[in-house]
Amino acid sequence: MKLSDCRALITGASGGIGQALVERLVAEGARLLLVGRQLQPLQALAQRFPGQVEVLQADIAERSGREAVVTAAQRFGGLNCLINGAGVNRFSLLEQHDEQAIAELIGLNVTATLQLTHRLLPLLRQQGRALVINLGSTFGSIGYPGFAAYCASKFALRGFSEALRRELADTQVKVLYFAPRATRTTMNAANVVAMNDELNVAMDDPQSVAGQLVAAIKREQDESYLGWPEKLFVRINSLLPRVVDQALRKQLPIIQRFARSKH
Numbered sequence: 001m002k003l004s005d006c007r008a009l010i011t012g013a014s015g016g017i018g019q020a021l022v023e024r025l026v027a028e029g030a031r032l033l034l035v036g037r038q039l040q041p042l043q044a045l046a047q048r049f050p051g052q053v054e055v056l057q058a059d060i061a062e063r064s065g066r067e068a069v070v071t072a073a074q075r076f077g078g079l080n081c082l083i084n085g086a087g088v089n090r091f092s093l094l095e096q097h098d099e100q101a102i103a104e105l106i107g108l109n110v111t112a113t114l115q116l117t118h119r120l121l122p123l124l125r126q127q128g129r130a131l132v133i134n135l136g137s138t139f140g141s142i143g144y145p146g147f148a149a150y151c152a153s154k155f156a157l158r159g160f161s162e163a164l165r166r167e168l169a170d171t172q173v174k175v176l177y178f179a180p181r182a183t184r185t186t187m188n189a190a191n192v193v194a195m196n197d198e199l200n201v202a203m204d205d206p207q208s209v210a211g212q213l214v215a216a217i218k219r220e221q222d223e224s225y226l227g228w229p230e231k232l233f234v235r236i237n238s239l240l241p242r243v244v245d246q247a248l249r250k251q252l253p254i255i256q257r258f259a260r261s262k263h
Contacts (some may be wrong), residue, residue, distance in 0.1 A: 001026060001080075001131055001217055001218060001220060002029070002079065003027060003029060003030045003188065003214070003217070003218065004029035004030070005080070005081050006025065006029075006030035006031070006080065006217075007030070007031050007033075007076065007078065007079050007081065007083050008025065008030055008031070008032050008033070008079065008080075008081035009032075009033045009035060009069070009073055009076075009079050009082050009083065009084035009120070009125075010022065010032060010034050010081070010083040010085055011035050011036065011060060011083070011084055011085050011113075011116070012084075012085030012086035012087060012135070013032075013034040013035070013042065013045065013085065014034075014038060014045075014086065015043035015184060015185055015186070015187065016041055016184070016185030017085065017135070017180070017185060017206045017209050017210055018039075018085050018180055018204040018207070019045065019206070019215075020207045020210035021083070021085070021195070021210040021213055021214070022045055022049070022053065023210070024211060024214045025214065026049045026052050026053065027213065030052070030053060030081075031053075031076075032049075032053045032135055033053075033054050033055075033056065033072060033073060033076045033079070033145070034046070034053060034054070034056070035055075035056050035058055035060065035069055035072075035086075036053045036055075036057065036058075036121060037057065037058070037059050037084070038057075039055070039057040039114075039226060039247070041246045042055035042056075042057070043055060045194055046159070046206060048208065049206050049223070054076060055056075055244060056068060056069065056072045056202070058072075058098070060086060060108075060112045060113075060115075060116050061104075061107050061108050061111070061112040064244065066115055066116050066119050067113075067119075067156065069119070069120070070119050070120065070123070073120060073123055074252075075124070077205070078087070078123055078126060078127065079120065079123050079127070079130070079158045079225070080124065080127040080128075080129065080130040080131070081115075081122060081130065081133070081217070082117065082120055082130075082131070082132045082133070082164070083130045083135070084110070084113045084116070084117065084132070084133065084134045084135060084157075085096050085111070085135045086108060086109075087108060087109045087113075087135070087187075088104070088108055088109065089105075089106055089127050089147070089151070089187045089197035090102075090149055090150060090162045091146050091150075091151050091188075091258075092146065092259050092260075093145075093146060093256065093259050093260070094148045094149065094195045096259070096260070097149060101235075103150050104155075105149050105150065105153060106149065106152070106153055106192060109150075109153035109154070109156075109157065110153050110156045110157060110160075112158065113134070113160075114160060117132060117164070119175070119243075123236055124173050125171060125173055127172065127173075128172060129172050130172060130173045130175070131162075131173070131175075131176060131217065131220065132164065132173065132176070133175075133176045133177075133178060133213075133216075133217060134157050134158075134160065134161045134175070134176070134177050134178070135178055136154050136157050136158050136161070136178060136179040137154040137179055137180060137181075137214075137226065138156040138179055138180070138181045138226075138233075139151045139154050139181055140154030140155050140157060140177075140231045140239045140242065141155075141158065141179065141225070141234040141237060141238070142234060143155075143211065143253055144248070145248060145251075145255045145256070145259075146255050146258070148204060148254075152240040154179075157177075158177055158179070161175050161176070161177035161178070161223075165222065168170060169220070174220055174222075174253070175221060175222075175236040176216060176220065176223070176224070177223045177224070178213055178223075178224045179215055179221070179223070179224065179225045179226065179234075180204065180209045181202070181203075181205060181226050181227035181228075181230040182196055182202065182203040182204070183202055183203060183204045183206055183209050184203045184204065184205060184206075185206055186204065189201075190255075191198075191258045191259075191261050193253065194258060195255065195258035197228050198258075199235050199251060199254060200252060202227060204226065204227065212224065212226055215257050227260075255257070
């Protein structure tokens with residue numbers, strides 16, 4: 001996609017990757033409609049980029065919020081790009097999870113994302129060419145201890161992306177799945193960062209991730225996985241999962257220690 005022609009709606013724009021993505025897309029001439037529950041960080045972006053960025057405070061997990069998004073998209077003049085970036089993460093052993101927290105995680109990462117895409121597809125199909133970009137994760141391909149609910153949500157998002165891509169294969173709407181590895185954002189609690197440091201797990205800078213996402217949008221690349229050796233582990237896990245089982249079994253005591261720690 002030529003980014004100077006891009007009219008994109010972005011959820012999760014106030015997060016670390018989201019803000020970096022907004023900066024890069026605006027620099028390429030895109031017009032953006034940013035949606036989120038917290039208005040202040042969105043307004044800060046709109047003030048930085050007047051004329052190119054509009055904002056809407058809405059909770060996409062609520063029907064009224066999704067209806068507000070559709071109305072705003074229509075006023076925006078239509079969309080040719082939907083970037084589903086909203087999401088939450090929880091790091092703890094499953095038995096430590098609160099039931100409501102699990103429901104909220106799945107509700108935002110999966111249910112609301114599917115429902116919003118469903119509502120916006122008619123607008124996207126009105127365009128000559130359009131993209132749906134779903135922000136996944138390496139944990140959408142590798143089940144990792146301490147992230148059972150989050151992995152479940154990202155596995156679901158990857159499956160959704162694959163199925164919808166095939167469903168829309170005879171249309172002008174293309175579906176992309178973009179999977180970063182660990183990234184240094186506020187989504188990761190202090191104990192996650194400390195665990196990654198002890199395990200020598202690399203964490204990418206949000207600006208780097210945003211740059212690679214912009215490149216994937218330009219190329220309209222179906223699937224993108226970031227980082228080495230994470231790309232290799234994704235492939236190995238799909239072909240030889242027992243090898244990954246054994247590697248993670250060795251890390252399990254460290255993961256359990258950090259998952260049980262205060263954060």
